[in-house]
Structures are given as structure tokens and as C-alpha cells.
Amino acid sequence: MSQQSTEAALRLDPVGYGAMSLGGAYGPIDEASAQHLLAAVLDAGVSHIDTANIYGDGSSEEIIGRFLRGRDREQVFLASKTGLSMGAGVGSRTISGRRETILANIDDSLRRLGTDHLDLYYQHRVDPEVPIEDTVGAFAELVQAGKVRHIGLSEATGEELRRAHAVHPIAAVQSEWSIVSRDIEVHVVPTAVELGIAVVPYSSVSRGLLTDSFDADAAAHDMRKAFPRFHPENLPANIALAREVRSVARRLGRATEEVAIAWLLAKGRSFGATVSVIPGTRSPEHLASNLRAATLELGPDDLATLDSISARVRGARSGSPQWVSGGREGLL
Numbered sequence: 001m002s003q004q005s006t007e008a009a010l011r012l013d014p015v016g017y018g019a020m021s022l023g024g025a026y027g028p029i030d031e032a033s034a035q036h037l038l039a040a041v042l043d044a045g046v047s048h049i050d051t052a053n054i055y056g057d058g059s060s061e062e063i064i065g066r067f068l069r070g071r072d073r074e075q076v077f078l079a080s081k082t083g084l085s086m087g088a089g090v091g092s093r094t095i096s097g098r099r100e101t102i103l104a105n106i107d108d109s110l111r112r113l114g115t116d117h118l119d120l121y122y123q124h125r126v127d128p129e130v131p132i133e134d135t136v137g138a139f140a141e142l143v144q145a146g147k148v149r150h151i152g153l154s155e156a157t158g159e160e161l162r163r164a165h166a167v168h169p170i171a172a173v174q175s176e177w178s179i180v181s182r183d184i185e186v187h188v189v190p191t192a193v194e195l196g197i198a199v200v201p202y203s204s205v206s207r208g209l210l211t212d213s214f215d216a217d218a219a220a221h222d223m224r225k226a227f228p229r230f231h232p233e234n235l236p237a238n239i240a241l242a243r244e245v246r247s248v249a250r251r252l253g254r255a256t257e258e259v260a261i262a263w264l265l266a267k268g269r270s271f272g273a274t275v276s277v278i279p280g281t282r283s284p285e286h287l288a289s290n291l292r293a294a295t296l297e298l299g300p301d302d303l304a305t306l307d308s309i310s311a312r313v314r315g316a317r318s319g320s321p322q323w324v325s326g327g328r329e330g331l332l
């Protein structure tokens with residue numbers, strides 16, 4: 001279960017739930033299935049649910065809002081985001097870290113979610129046109145107003161985290177982190193540990209690649225086609241790397257996704273970081289498998305094997321490297 005503790009330090013589920021899939025990011029999901037899935041999340045004892053205004057253009061938030069109706073709001077640690085334009089797909093969005101955007105978007109998110117506060121509100125991407133201090137200053141107003149309990153940044157560099165934290169405590173940084181995407185280990189994670197900021201890795205199973213049922217055909221046609229890793233010139237090599245993760249999983253009698261998520265939990269421990277992984281899925285069976293990762297402890301030999309994989313990944317983790325921390329840190 002998640003809990004609020006001091007102003008900046010969070011205690012979060014080691015494995016939470018990412019609700020982008022409820023907005024149809026990887027194909028459709030009907031209302032009944034989405035409600036069933038959210039019930040399975042809570043039944044499994046998970047409270048950290050991550051969404052954003054842009055997921056399904058508000059529909060992920062609306063589904064969660066309908067789910068919460070009549071339930072105890074405090075059962076859920078609810079995180080959402082602002083800062084990317086709605087009504088556009090991956091690759092054609094714009095960023096805004098302006099005060100007017102933030103103050104307008106929070107009210108829309110609260111309305112869709114049917115709540116008067118968020119536990120965590122992120123700036124989805126750092127706006128290159130707006131000093132991070134100004135963006136965080138606007139978020140601090142939301143904390144003052146009681147609309148937001150904690151402030152987070154997504155894809156902030158180590159240096160941006162430090163500047164932001166000087167204005168108002170930053171509780172969490174959310175960034176891509178997995179066996180195949182490790183650039184945040186250079187600056188972002190160490191800075192987060194130093195400042196007491198929780199790390200929330202997204203795309204922990206690399207958008208399905210690091211699972212037992214990766215569907216390459218689906219990936220060629222859905223939003224993944226915007227990511228270089230999934231382009232035809234790179235995907236076969238990356239599938240071969242995923243097979244290396246699968247062989248570790250087979251040897252341990254576990255699923256590939258369990259190994260991928262357990263690797264992140266082990267990495268978090270090795271850095272001394274508070275980590276809450278948020279795999280996304282539309283399937284209760286996949287959810288259960290992802291959550292089983294918390295019971296898997298990887299040994300040093302398996303960790304070394306898995307650590308060696310990222311150096312051989314083909315294609316950047318983002319089609320717009322400057323939009324993610326590693327691009328601005330010169331690591332991609």
C-alpha cells in the first residue's frame with residue numbers, strides 16, 4: 001500500500017499500475033474490462049495508479065474517475081500529469097510548462113477523476129521555453145491550494161531535478177528505465193537518491209518487448225511504431241536481446257516480465273532508491289504476472305547477465321531525444 005509520509009519522501013508500492021493502456025495506447029479496451037482490471041489492481045493490494053490527462057485524451061482519467069465513484073478515495077495513491085498537448089499522437093505533441101496551462105489542466109483532471117486532489121502531479125516533460133523554477137512554482141501553488149499533495153517531474157535531468165527541488169520539494173521523478181534503457185542511472189537516479197526523490201520507472205517491460213507474449217505485428221502498427229527501437233531495422237536485434245532475458249527467466253522458472261521488473265527492483269536497491277515500477281496492461285493475467293516480480297530476487301550472476309544487455313540495444317529510446325533526460329544529458 002502507498003502512504004504519504006513527509007512532504008518530499010514517498011513510500012510507494014514496489015510495483016504499481018500504469019493506466020495509459022486504459023486510454024487505448026496499445027489497442028482498445030472496453031469499459032467493463034477496464035473496470036474489472038482496476039478492481040484487480042486494488043484486490044492485489046496495489047494502490048499506486050498512474051495516469052495523465054493525455055492518455056486516451058482524458059479517457060484513462062475518466063475510467064479511473066468512474067471506478068473511484070462510491071469507493072474510498074484514500075485506497076488509491078493517484079498520480080496524473082500535465083504539460084503535453086491533448087488531441088495529438090506520439091511525435092506531434094507540444095510541451096507547456098506555463099503556469100496558465102498547469103492551473104487550467106489540474107481542474108480538468110480533477111473533474112475527470114472525480115476527486116478534489118491528486119496524490120502526485122507531474123510535469124510530463126520539461127518545457128525548454130520555461131525555466132523549471134517557474135513551472136515548479138506553479139505546481140507549488142496547487143499544493144498550497146490543496147489540489148495536489150506531491151509534485152513530480154517526468155524525464156527531468158539530474159540538474160533540472162536539483163533546480164526544481166530548490167524551489168519546492170520534488171517527491172518523484174518518472175522516467176523510462178528498464179534492462180534496455182539505462183541512461184537515467186548516470187545522473188537522474190543518483191540525484192534522486194541524494195535529494196530523497198522516489199524513482200518511478202515507466203516502460204519497465206519496454207512496451208511489451210520484455211515479456212513472454214510480445215506481439216511484433218501489433219507493435220508495428222500501434223503507437224510503438226513512433227519509437228526507433230521498434231523500427232524494422234532495429235526490432236529483430238532487440239527481439240534477440242529480449243530472448244536473452246527470456247533465457248534467464250526460463251532458468252528461474254519465471255516469466256520474462258517478472259525478470260524485467262525484478263531487475264528494476266534490484267537496481268533500485270543497489271542505488272538506495274525508493275522505486276515504484278508502473279507496468280501497464282489491459283490483462284488481469286499480465287497484471288498478476290507483473291506483480292509476481294516483487295517475489296523474485298535475482299542473484300549476482302543473473303544481474304550481471306542482464307546488466308550486459310543494454311549496451312547492445314539498437315535505436316534510441318525516444319524518437320525525440322531532446323524530450324527525454326538522456327537526450328539533454330548527452331547520453332542517447
Ligand SMILES: NC(=O)c1ccc[n+]([C@@H]2O[C@H](COP(=O)([O-])OP(=O)(O)OC[C@H]3O[C@@H](n4cnc5c(N)ncnc54)[C@H](OP(=O)(O)O)[C@@H]3O)[C@@H](O)[C@H]2O)c1
Pocket residue numbers: 017018019020021026050051124154155174175201202203204205206207208209211212213214257278279280281282283285286287289290
Ligand atoms: N512519463 C511518461 O512520459 C510515460 C511514458 C510512457 C508510459 N508512462 C506510464 O508508464 C506506464 C507503463 O509504460 P508503458 O505502457 O509505456 O510500457 P510497459 O509497461 O513497458 O508496456 C506496456 C505494454 O506491455 C504489455 N505487457 C505488460 N505486461 C505484460 C505481461 N505481463 N505480459 C505480456 N505483455 C505485457 C502490454 O500489453 P497488454 O495490455 O496486452 O498486457 C502493453 O502493450 C504507462 O501506463 C504510463 O502510466 C509514462
